[in-house]
Amino acid sequence: MTLLRAPLPLRPGALMPSLQSISQSAAITPSIHPLAFATPSSRSAIAPTPCGSRGYSNLGSIERSDFYQAAEAEGVSPSQFKRNILRDKDVLLSGLPTTATPADIRALARESKTANDVARIEFIYTRALRPTGKALVSMSSHVRARAFEADAHGRIVGGRMVAANLRSTDDRKRFFLRTYGDWPASYQIPFDLIEYEAGKLVLLRNIPKDTFEARLEERLANRYDIKPQDRWRAKRSSYAGYLHDSKGYGGSHDAVLGGVLKLDKLHADATTTSFIVRCQTPSEAMRLVRRWHNTYFAPATFDIQDTGGRYRVSASILY
Template structure:
């Protein structure tokens, strides 16, 4: 009975080059194809069945070897740490105090997450430029006590960080985009005044505050749109830049249609002025005679805090 073997690997042929590449890259050698037995040689079977199957097998082995070589030796970089269970009065200085040595110097950015009333949600994102420092910070902060609360820390990649911000803000109204972007550019110099009667106007409040505090002058404010409010409703409105005229006071949208109080963001020239305004206004009762509106009978107790 005649034996029909696979085509020999001639020097310089494509198959010999592939096998050489596999051996050079440390991939498993390709086993020699099994000899098929036929009563009569059938060249059509050899050309259409045996050879293409071998070529596909060798190509798959070579591709797998190259993928193993091209595979990055380092894991995905995790440079963001999500902090939760933070006290509502936590500041960037408090978070930086939890880091030590080079880790503290590498802490590039701290972003606090807020509720719809612009109050701290107890969560923040600490961003580093070095993945090793981010991991060290997570291990150091996990379980630490800050303001009577046990802080929780979790590493995040850049993609997971964006998804985390979208899940928190994207379902909000697009009206919150400007206040959040304003915090990004002027953090530490903005003061949030809450529980002020809804009938109060921006111009009237700014007129009274400007005589005692150093506020920003009215100008055309431009800034990049980076916040995610309204992203789930209309992705076309995300991106680009703001181009609005802002003064020293910005009135925030109503928390709900029947709200009788509102909140304002006061834009101070410096962090010193912002803290001075908070010390003077926090936990004080709103004086209606000062703003020429209806008598409130002490129902409105103002809460003031710095936005970071």
């Protein structure tokens, strides 16, 4: 009986030439990691996840290469540190010129997406309602807030260098409480008017204290388009007087307002006071400012020779 031998490639311990070539090429070619072709920027944009911490694997969405190192430095958990970052949606600007407008602040953003993400601009005022050169910009996204901070910091506006600092929503409340919390409660309506009618309000300063609202409104209504007397309702959003009495905050105003609102005197011996004029449109407010700024109030009644120019009116728009 003749025994047939198996072909050489099929004998035990022998490999087929094709398999042998594949194994040799695999031994020569190093293994390729999925991140081997990742660019340095893409690797740094994802926070490294420690081994064995699957619960924190979703925290890599925060674009910080030192995410876990920063969380450890602040002494908080990664999840708490992420919540802190997501609340950083406000940017405090300082060093602004007193004539800055909301358009000037939006122009600080280098991208249109960042400028369109600006949800709110709040200028900080003194008790005389003069701009302090500070403004708090609220954004809709924490990513755009960081981009706006980087764009605005160090920029020149009106010959002055602007400083930008990122703040959280909790810092925003503490900032306004520290700024306006101990002010008289009579500032609530003026600040809420600025909130809802920004750009349409004109502040007239250095007007004689004995001037009545009705008399000034009658004088302005013949030449300017101001709002008529009506019932005004709006949510209370100002922190003025909050530290003295927080009752009613978050509720609604229910007042009867006309086209002119008289403000309280800054001190008991003041001979002048300020008025807020409510115009129908921003263009009408600008027209009133051009006509009244640096003019004398009723020069026929208050003679400049007798008053020494005490009643020289200063007009500006409230934003």
